[in-house]
Amino acid sequence: MSPGLSVNRREFLKTGATGGAALVIGFYLSDVRLADQARDQEKKPPNPFDAWVHIGKDNRVTLILGKSEMGQGVYTALPMILAEELSLDWRKVKVEQAPTNPAIYDHGTGGSGSVAGSWLPLRRAGSAAREMLITAAAQRWNVVRDTCKAQNGGVLHGARKDFLTYGELVEDASKLPIPDFNTVPLKNSDDFAIVGKDTPRLDARAKSSGAAKFGIDSRVPGMLYAVIARCPVFGGKVAKFDATKAKAVPDVREVVQIESVGPGAFTAGGVAVLADNSWAATRGRAALEITWDEGPNANESSDSLRHDCVENASKPGKVVRNDGDADAALASSSKKIEAVYEFPFAPHATMEPMNCTVHIRPDGAEAWVPTQGPQWAQSVIAGVSKLPPEKVVVHTTLMGGGFGRRYQADFVMEAAQVAKAVGKPVMVLWTREDDMQHDFYRPASYHRMWGALDAQGNLAAWKHFQSSTSIAAMWRQNGTEQAENGEFGTAAFIPYKSANYRVEYTLAKSGVPRAWWRSVEHSTSGFVVESFVDELAAAAGVDPLEFRLRLMGDDRKIEDFTNPKEGKPLDTARLKGVLKLAAEKAGWSKPLPKGLGRGIAGYFSFDSYTAVVAEANIMDGKVRVHRLVYAVDCGRPVNPDGVRAQVESAAIYGLSAALHDAITIKGGRVEQSNFGDYEMPRMAETPKTEVHVIMSKEEPTGIGEPGLPVVAPAVCNAIFAATGKRIRRLPVRQEDLA
Amino acid sequence: MAITFTLNGKSQTLPSDVSPEMPLLWVLRDVLNLTGTKFGCGMAFCGACTVHLNGDAIRSCMTPVSSVAGKRVTTIEGLSPDASHPVQRAWIEEDVPQCGYCQSGQIMSATAMLAKKSNPTDADIDEAMSGNICRCGTYQRIRKAIHRAAAMSAAAKKPAA
Ligand code: FES
Ligand code: FES
Numbered sequence: 001m002s003p004g005l006s007v008n009r010r011e012f013l014k015t016g017a018t019g020g021a022a023l024v025i026g027f028y029l030s031d032v033r034l035a036d037q038a039r040d041q042e043k044k045p046p047n048p049f050d051a052w053v054h055i056g057k058d059n060r061v062t063l064i065l066g067k068s069e070m071g072q073g074v075y076t077a078l079p080m081i082l083a084e085e086l087s088l089d090w091r092k093v094k095v096e097q098a099p100t101n102p103a104i105y106d107h108g109t110g111g112s113g114s115v116a117g118s119w120l121p122l123r124r125a126g127s128a129a130r131e132m133l134i135t136a137a138a139q140r141w142n143v144v145r146d147t148c149k150a151q152n153g154g155v156l157h158g159a160r161k162d163f164l165t166y167g168e169l170v171e172d173a174s175k176l177p178i179p180d181f182n183t184v185p186l187k188n189s190d191d192f193a194i195v196g197k198d199t200p201r202l203d204a205r206a207k208s209s210g211a212a213k214f215g216i217d218s219r220v221p222g223m224l225y226a227v228i229a230r231c232p233v234f235g236g237k238v239a240k241f242d243a244t245k246a247k248a249v250p251d252v253r254e255v256v257q258i259e260s261v262g263p264g265a266f267t268a269g270g271v272a273v274l275a276d277n278s279w280a281a282t283r284g285r286a287a288l289e290i291t292w293d294e295g296p297n298a299n300e301s302s303d304s305l306r307h308d309c310v311e312n313a314s315k316p317g318k319v320v321r322n323d324g325d326a327d328a329a330l331a332s333s334s335k336k337i338e339a340v341y342e343f344p345f346a347p348h349a350t351m352e353p354m355n356c357t358v359h360i361r362p363d364g365a366e367a368w369v370p371t372q373g374p375q376w377a378q379s380v381i382a383g384v385s386k387l388p389p390e391k392v393v394v395h396t397t398l399m400g401g402g403f404g405r406r407y408q409a410d411f412v413m414e415a416a417q418v419a420k421a422v423g424k425p426v427m428v429l430w431t432r433e434d435d436m437q438h439d440f441y442r443p444a445s446y447h448r449m450w451g452a453l454d455a456q457g458n459l460a461a462w463k464h465f466q467s468s469t470s471i472a473a474m475w476r477q478n479g480t481e482q483a484e485n486g487e488f489g490t491a492a493f494i495p496y497k498s499a500n501y502r503v504e505y506t507l508a509k510s511g512v513p514r515a516w517w518r519s520v521e522h523s524t525s526g527f528v529v530e531s532f533v534d535e536l537a538a539a540a541g542v543d544p545l546e547f548r549l550r551l552m553g554d555d556r557k558i559e560d561f562t563n564p565k566e567g568k569p570l571d572t573a574r575l576k577g578v579l580k581l582a583a584e585k586a587g588w589s590k591p592l593p594k595g596l597g598r599g600i601a602g603y604f605s606f607d608s609y610t611a612v613v614a615e616a617n618i619m620d621g622k623v624r625v626h627r628l629v630y631a632v633d634c635g636r637p638v639n640p641d642g643v644r645a646q647v648e649s650a651a652i653y654g655l656s657a658a659l660h661d662a663i664t665i666k667g668g669r670v671e672q673s674n675f676g677d678y679e680m681p682r683m684a685e686t687p688k689t690e691v692h693v694i695m696s697k698e699e700p701t702g703i704g705e706p707g708l709p710v711v712a713p714a715v716c717n718a719i720f721a722a723t724g725k726r727i728r729r730l731p732v733r734q735e736d737l738a
Numbered sequence: 739m740a741i742t743f744t745l746n747g748k749s750q751t752l753p754s755d756v757s758p759e760m761p762l763l764w765v766l767r768d769v770l771n772l773t774g775t776k777f778g779c780g781m782a783f784c785g786a787c788t789v790h791l792n793g794d795a796i797r798s799c800m801t802p803v804s805s806v807a808g809k810r811v812t813t814i815e816g817l818s819p820d821a822s823h824p825v826q827r828a829w830i831e832e833d834v835p836q837c838g839y840c841q842s843g844q845i846m847s848a849t850a851m852l853a854k855k856s857n858p859t860d861a862d863i864d865e866a867m868s869g870n871i872c873r874c875g876t877y878q879r880i881r882k883a884i885h886r887a888a889a890m891s892a893a894a895k896k897p898a899a
Contacts, residue, residue, distance in 0.1 A: 682871060
């Protein structure tokens with residue numbers, strides 16, 4: 001196995017940070033790691049007063065945000081870190097989005113990594129600025145530096161009772177030598193006054209008044225609105241088209257064809273209709289006459305894919321992991337169980353459909369992009385316009401949801417192509433139907449599980465076979481099939497002790513685009529592991545919580561099998577901690593009203609620990625979730641209320657895929673088109689959700705996604721407790737409840 | 739003939755070349771540049787485009803602009819000049835928005851309900867808010883914010899002792 005070739009998102013984000021051109025070659029990670037290191041060494045720390053902290057002489061402080069806000073709260077949490085080190089008055093802080101400049105900012109936003117990845121860099125940046133301000137004050141007063149300290153937006157000399165505001169010091173401070181970021185002293189965490197406190201979101205007001213500007217709200221004088229007719233079959237192309245009727249629609253201005261672009265952008269190409277307003281553009285598109293060449297995928301369907309998976313599962317796969325001899329242990333065990341779990345494609349369905357506004361002029365370009373990867377957007381536009389990247393100004397706008405979808409640059413590529421073709425500012429706008437049918441979906445997967453218990457009720461064997469439409473296979477250039485540990489995540493290093501542990505993988509080939517969906521492989525791996533262990537508990541006749549704790553055994557740290565170099569180890573003590581806390585808060589051992597069931601799940605993802613207890617039953621033939629009690633340990637919570645919000649959000653997102661609709665394929669295209677046939681949870685079915693956040697002092701870790709993997713297994717385990725029915729395919733179908 | 743209606747308290751006459759069939763949503767967003775009202779689905783499934791028509795919550799994406807002629811339209815921008823409407827204040831205090839994209843529509847649905855039911859039950863909220871999807875799953879906080887707004891308005895109405 002070559003860990004260097006496993007493409008997980010963490011690595012992707014990093015390579016993405018080197019620019020879009022590096023994207024494809026980025027998969028040869030050993031090279032990229034070296035390049036990264038070289039770059040890091042070259043990188044001189046920028047002046048913090050240019051890059052992160054703008055202080056006006058009037059004492060107004062503006063903190064600069066290099067990440068993208070898509071709802072996850074970085075617009076608040078990251079400035080909190082800077083403000084903490086700077087000892088600012090939080091109420092006076094303002095935030096601005098950074099210009100796209102990969103030399104200074106690590107822009108890529110995803111992998112639940114923004115707070116975790118920015119924690120140290122931002123603390124250092126804030127500390128460097130603070131130290132410079134203190135030095136400036138000491139020089140002004142002509143006193144020993146140690147007698148001065150930062151406090152409340154200024155520097156105080158305790159003995160002299162003198163105070164200088166940062167505004168009075170910034171001009172001198174910004175001219176001082178910049179401290180070494182690696183050795184600059186950081187604040188003692190016991191003195192934290194901002195970090196760790198529930199802090200209201202800075203963007204709540206703008207988002208409650210209609211003032212917040214999302215990508216779709218970008219307005220440029222003279223702009224046209226474009227919608228694109230794309231081949232509904234993945235991989236298909238325009239054979240011929242007639243735009244006469246489209247051009248006859250009032251307010252339609254132009255019709256242009258754009259080519260599809262392969263790996264790196266994965267656009268469908270098609271015919272763009274440009275008009276003075278969005279509505280005319282969609283009507284113009286409806287009037288286009290297009291003949292499609294449906295291409296090689298026109299026969300793919302969810303049925304054909306499932307058939308392939310079943311076939312794959314009847315044969316051994318590529319070995320991802322092999323400890324001991326699982327097959328022998330299974331053969332000799334008297335207590336063994338088997339189960340198959342299945343998952344369909346899942347769409348991101350961000351509330352704001354994809355869109356991108358680009359203006360390409362001969363001397364430069366400007367773009368307004370709701371993107372998780374502004375540097376990638378910049379390089380895509382640079383490539384299409386043939387301008388150097390530094391001539392491409394990318395404004396990262398607020399986003400109506402990201403969830404991984406907005407890491408792609410397909411919609412940016414399209415907008416750049418259309419803008420280039422017409423020479424005017426253009427917004428490419430996707431309708432909901434476009435968004436539902438041309439997403440990069442969470443892979444479909446099929447899992448076969450075998451487990452055995454020994455006479456003492458310990459795990460004697462754990463075997464996991466998976467066939468999926470892997471993400472990496474789509475992005476990999478050379479078409480090789482691999483033992484994809486990236487499709488397993490924590491399922492390749494479960495916390496449950498088994499001497500005989502085997503994991504196998506076979507690629508299921510598909511023309512459907514796939515990529516990172518909220519919590520990525522963990523959304524399915526979490527379900528498989530936490531459902532199957534529950535099945536084993538039932539087979540052993542042991543309480544599911546008790547069983548999990550017992551199988552984890554002594555406290556220990558388990559290396560991240562999928563990313564041993566960079567992933568943090570799984571600490572079973574912390575996982576047990578959240579399981580026990582959730583159980584305690586939920587009243588695990590207390591009886592429930594008749595007909596109601598309680599289920600539990602605990603899981604490790606994005607270096608964080610989550611557990612949830614669900615209370616559910618079946619009402620009118622449907623699963624009804626009444627209550628969710630979460631416990632989460634994501635290291636030091638920068639904004640605990642922000643952590644709770646993210647977990648509440650991930651719960652609903654997970655329930656959506658678990659209890660509502662699937663993306664299904666027929667004739668090489670997506671069958672669903674809008675929220676009418678892809679329903680999502682609404683107010684009435686929202687369970688009462690409690691989130692208990694462990695006030696850890698460990699380094700902060702991810703929280704945008706880890707709430708998701710546990711919710712579906714906990715709910716289905718609760719359904720089992722209530723009814724004795726095991727749910728093994730998602731979303732839950734009525735026939736599986738009957 | 740040019741269409742005239744009352745928009746956020748002021749008379750608004752549309753340019754005569756605006757098609758009477760154009761949905762109100764696109765008139766607001768692309769013709770009048772009032773972008774607080776959002777496009778989510780275009781099919782009355784999600785509620786992102788909710789505005790008030792003569793005080794009722796409607797889906798502007800499926801409302802031809804001709805049908806609002808002579809009527810009163812209120813958008814999120816017209817609710818208050820400074821986010822001071824009790825519902826907006828409650829939204830901020832409960833820290834409701836995440837991505838925020840659905841929230842104009844959520845707030846417009848909530849305000850229309852509260853205008854009719856000043857002290858809604860959970861069941862009232864379930865029903866009135868059933869047309870609004872939040873992909874970020876902020877429903878629990880929306881519910882709390884609606885109760886908070888109702889309490890705020892009730893307190894404001896109480897005659898001073
Ligand atoms: S955009 Fe009108 S209901 Fe969705
Ligand atoms: S806050 Fe994001 S969709 Fe509701």
